[in-house]
Amino acid sequence: MDIRPAATLVLTKDTAEGPKILLLQRTWDAVFMPGYFVFPGGSVDDQENNGRAHAIGRADTEISQTMAMDEGGADYMLAAVRECFEEAGILLAVDEKGAALTHDHPIHSDREALFKGELTLAELCHRYNLTIPLDRLGYLGHWVTPPGPPRRFDTRFFIAVAPEGQRASHDGNETIDHVWLSPAEALEDHRSGRRLLGLPTIGTLRILAEFGTTEALMRYVHANPPEPYPNKPWPAVKKDRTTMLEPGAPAYDEAVKLDPEGAGSTHADIVPGKPVEVAAGVVRLTAPN
Structure with a gap:
């Protein structure tokens, strides 16, 4: 199964009760996470890089370096901005x-023409300067x-402060x-x-x-970008043979931590009852639940 590149934008605003964030409820007919409350977001499409001509503030090289990418970091940001406008009706533009x-x-x-793909974000920026x-x-x-x-x-x-003049x-x-x-x-x-919340949403809310x-x-957030996140298959041993763990597999994070060079020296399975030293003086022992 292909893993699609995607981008999400957390919108926040100050209130008398402190900062609040915008959550959208996905339709119950959705194939992925039906009924869940999420931040605005969606897939990165092939048209995103056309929006770079209308972007200001930071160049793609700087953004990509922050995101531990060779290039294309700005396209993720532009996708987040576009999806936020399509789904929530708020456009971060000047x-x-x-x-x-x-x-x-x-x-x-x-907004609807952008959602249907009849117009791109770059075309809208050009039309309205x-x-x-x-x-x-x-x-x-x-x-x-x-x-x-x-x-x-x-x-x-990504996260940004919501513009005051839009609803x-x-x-x-x-x-x-x-x-x-x-x-x-x-x-x-x-x-x-x-409310139904997914793990990434819960983890993000705990930070906020x-x-x-x-x-x-x-x-x-600007001073403390997250650590680079491994997103490629990682080698591990299964039945005396080397196999490749996909990101998100049960033993993936442990394999990356214990074998940062990717030598294939860790196990591909979490085995109940088998002690594994995951750090100095720290042993992980999984129960057969």
Whole structure:
């Protein structure tokens, strides 16, 4: 199964109760994570690099270096911006005077055309003389869907402060509801069973819950990009033969940690009852649950 490149954009805003984030509910008809509350996002398409001509703030080389990529990091950011506009109706762009867009900007009438693929983000930027300030996005994380689901994604997570002059609205197709919640509220809703949240969403919310303002949050994110995340098959031993573990497999993270050179010296399976030293003085012993 192919693992699709994807991008997600976490939108945050300050309120009297502290920072809140935007969550969208996926349609119950979705093949992947039906009914789950997620951040705006989706697949990176072949047209994203055309948007680089309308991007400002950071060059692809700098963005890609931060994301531990050879090139194309800016395309992930542009995909996140595009998907956020399609799914949530909020576009992180500025006009020719450098002003953020408001809810009455005419580009909002082209939202559906962008969703249907009749227009690209680059074409919209050209039509309305807009630019995308990529320096306003912070790189937040990297998640790969583990084996098992009908679709798998290699997803980069970004975060940005929502422009004050635009209002969020779900698209009614891929997303059927939207809500602004504090990270703590969203996590409590998940624990109580009121909302379905995936593991990447939960992990991201736990990071965001540590901050009292969007300024502090964005300052931290820009200063502390996540560590590079292995996303290629890793060699390991299974029945005395070398096999390749896919990202997300049960023993994948352990194999990468214990065999960083990829020599194929670790086991491909988590074996109950077999002790494995995962760090100095730390032994992992799995029960036969």
